[in-house]
Amino acid sequence: MSGHNIFETTSSAFNESLALINKVDSSKFTRILSRIVQKIGVREKGERIFSEAEEEQLQGVLGLSTNQLRSIIEATSFILDQIAYYAISSNALASQLDKTILAKDKIQTFQNVWEENAEHILQQLKSKTVSPMVLDDIGWRFHLQMSQSSMSKIKQSSAIFEFNLKSSNSNEKMLLEFNREQLQDLYLKLEDIQEKLDTLS
């Protein structure tokens, strides 16, 4: 991966954006960067990183036009997306950015921010799923059945499991009741799965 230039782009716009970044005050850029890095992997497509009001404020502080600010934000998130995708170390990051026209102090800023957030972000990205439904939580209740409308004096144990299934826009609860035998069956199946997982690690 290190031989490959991950910021290689023929777009002159990207270089222009980098030139703009170079002009921004370092401490201000650190703050912008730490804000953008929070949104990596969490952001929905088309979602804004800064609200309109915030962008206006930033324009005032940095003395930039709307378009200039936009291109800074875009270039920065492009760099972060690439870093996250290739999951590169902060040293490799520095050598990659050295190949661009980005100034040394800004490269340092990227390195600092990445070092601080890499583990958290990568963990988040790795657990990102494309599956429509994900098991989110489990609850259960264990009880002893004593009687029912058609029969008195029963003593049967049973357990109700609640599977909380989360999808992107809704939560579904799946309730399943188990008697002892059924639960034992489930347990044996889970043991099978565990065995397969053990062979992986």
Next chain:
Amino acid sequence: MDRISFLGYNTPTEVKNVLPILAKIEQSYCRQIVSLVVSYLKAKKIDSNQQEYQKFNQITKEIHDKLSIASQQQQTQQTQQQDDQSSILFTGIYYILKLAIKTKVSVEYFITDLTELKIPSTILTDLQKVYTNIRKELIDKVLSDKILFPQLETLKWRVDVIISSSFTSRILHPIILMETTDTKGNKRTFEVSVDMFHKLRYNVSKVLKDMEDLDQLPILKIDK
């Protein structure tokens, strides 16, 4: 000595009503009704699906038809009897057997309690035979036929290792896919992370352990 009849403190009206009829009807007629009651008890189900439901409807219809015919036949023979005598008889015998199953009364007590009601001995012998024969089957049936949340019918699973995704190039994390079908026929496919899988496995084994511990308590002799 203070044992209460399986019919309860007060004999139900449905059973009381049947006593005067039992005293004067023929044994063969009564046998017909008893066999109808047994087929009704065997067919009855709380949580029936469409097919079973239709079958059950058919059986009840047959019972209804036979009851009316039986009534008519009886009427021609003994005109002073009521039209709905067979229905009363059916209901009464149904109650006796239902309550016997409900309390799981032993055959001896079944006879003792019914003798106290002064049920004719010929009919009592028939009832005793029937009860001895169906007791176990019906108790099992009633125990398995109860209100339940859906149960797990099938569980299919798959263990994958994710290599990469559009978000990051190297993941190498195992992930479990499960497909469950419950007894209501609902199918669900969902993903389980390894952490969540451990949680599930831990909880299932914990409940299983609790069940086993409960079994060990001598005070609670669990029906298996």
